[in-house]
Every structure is written in structure tokens, then in C-alpha cells.
Amino acid sequence: MFAPKDSPSIFLPLPFVVALLLLTLLAFMLRGEEPERRNRPFLALVALCALQSVVVGLRWGYDVAALKLVLPVLASGVPPLVLASFHSLIRRDERGAPGGAWIHAAPTIGVLVLVLAPRYIDFALIVEYVGYALALLNLARTGTDVLEEARFESAVAAHRALVIAAFSLCLSALFDLVIILDFEWTKGANIGLIVSNANMLGLLFIGLTAMVADRARALPAARAVVDEDPVSMPQDREILDRIDHLLVSQKLARDENLTLSRLARRAGLPARQISTAVNRLAGKNVSQYINDFRIAEACRLLRETDMSVTAAMLESGFQTKSNFNREFRRVTALSPVAWREQNRAGALAA
Secondary structure, three states: OOOOOOOOOOOOOHHHHHHHHHHHHHHHHHOOOOHHHOOHHHHHHHHHHHHHHHHHHHHHHOOOHHHOOHHHHHHHOHHHHHHHHHHOOOOHHHOOOHHHHHHHHHHHHHHHHHOOOHHHHHHHHHHHHHHHHHHHHHHHOOOHHHOOOEOHHHHHHHHHHHHHHHHHHHHHHHHHHHHHHHHHHHOOOOHHHHHHHHHHHHHHHHHHHHHHHHOOEOOOOOOOOOOOOOOOOOOHHHHHHHHHHHHHOOOHHHOOOOOHHHHHHHHOOOHHHHHHHHHHHHOOOHHHHHHHHHHHHHHHHHHHOOOOHHHHHHHOOOOOHHHHHHHHHHHHOOOHHHHHHHHHHHHHHO
């Protein structure tokens, strides 16, 4: 909450705190991550959210009226960057024509034009935010397999972040509507409090989803490797047999950077055919199907060797304990430690 303007004490506007958190998040995303793995749209999104928070703090915390028209321009750049960020987890040839990306500059250009008629800016932002939220939800409706460049281990978290980002845009649009109503009913008496809370919730949610989804991106492959020539219309069973061969015989399931796009290249098959075959025959998405193989390998290691749970996790293709534990419980309904104790006890009794 902002301090009264006549207060002589020094205060820190809440948006500045949000900006500090977002900058810390940005530093965390940059620290220790290979340059080739960095996802520029996600980094740009967090940086823009931090900048917007600073401008909000200056405008409403210190009453810098000159920034009044800067805020909507910055705000109009957030939804296109959110969509671009998640599009970076989709295979390049599935994203559409490169020139089509320029259309996403239209909202910012439109807001710049509306500076001449500022009364319509808030309505334009509401339409933009809701429109991009619907675009994100449309992208998410097909499930985790749409994120072909996301590592299978993190695909579920990235898909969840996609949905949360869509609702965060809707939340921001709702706050814009509340601001409009506040101007109509109270002449903007509560505008500072509304803007600070909107900034804290909306931008922080977007920043956190950006971090989660950014960490799902795989390291770029040195070159595309195709083991077999593509076939025209293979049957589902043939597709699954080919995938199983790659996962088991060639130990492809242990590759922590495996994505649907890379699996398709190795199998010499379109990603969509693989996804359809897995959905029809296995009744699950490709991410779950791959992780089933990884959990099976982890179970074998836990049962037959004395290696630690962490070592078994890494050896089977997982990189984070949270994802490993979640998938292990999904498959076995037990934690790795409990599963090892139960299965070793059973083996000794036999």
C-alpha cells in the first residue's frame, strides 16, 4: 500500500518490491544456465514486467505524472511476449510464417495511436489481454504434446504454467476493468491501491510462470539425427514399436534433453503421428509415456542396485527431484524410498 502523499517518511512502493523480486528471478534464470539454453522471449518477458513495476511505482508511489502514458505502452507489450515465450517451446516449423510475428506488434502500435484518445486505452488493453489469454488457452487445449521443444520431464509443469499465464492475463484485464469502474464511481480515489495490487499479482504470476516454462526448454541439438527414413502412413502399432525400440534398445529415454521434436527426428516420423499413436494405444500423452520408461528404469535400479535414490533418478533421465517424485508416485503410487523398501522386503521374503 502506498503511504499518504503528505507523509514525510521514506517509503518503498509495493511495485518496487515486485520489481526487485522479478529482477531476482531474472538473475536466477540467467545464473548458471548455458547461454545456448537461454530462452530470450522468457527473459525479455521478465525484464519487461520488472520495468513495468518500476514505472508503476514511480507513477503512483511518487506521483510522476509524466509516466502516465508510458504505462499502457509497456503493458501492451506483455501479452505478445507471453505468447511468444510459449511459442518458443513449439517446433519452429509449427509456429507459422516468420513474418507473422510482426502482427504481434500491432497492440503496442495501437496503444501509441490511442495516446491521442486516452479514454479508450483501458478498453483496448482489456480486449488485448483477454484475446491473448484465449490464444494461450487454445494452445493449451491439446495437452502437453503441443510443447514439442519442452523436455519430457518438465512438460507437465510447462503446460500448467501456460494455463496459469492465460489466467494471469485475464486477472490483469479484470483489474483494468475495476480501474475503469473506480474512475466512474469514485473519480479514481482507490486507483493507487488497485494498481499496486494488480501489479503485484499479475506481473508476479507471469514472471513465475515464465521461470517454470523457461526451465523446461531443452539444450539445442548439435544436429538433427534421423535413424530411419520417414514413412508415408505407418500404423499406430508400428509407430509405437519404433518408439519403444529407440527408448529401450538405444536408451533414448535416459536423455534428459529429450523432447517430442527430437524423438520425431530420431524416429523419422512426424511428431503429430507419434502423439496420436501414443494417445490411441497407450491412453496417455507422450510425456507420460516416456516418463513411464524412465520410472521403470529407476525401479530396476532401486531394486537391483544399492545406488542412492538421487543417483537412480539421474541415471534414469530425470534432473529434478520434484518431477521425479511426482512421476514416480503417478506410476507406482509410492515414493521412491517406500517403493524400494517394499520391493526389497518382498524379494527377501521370496
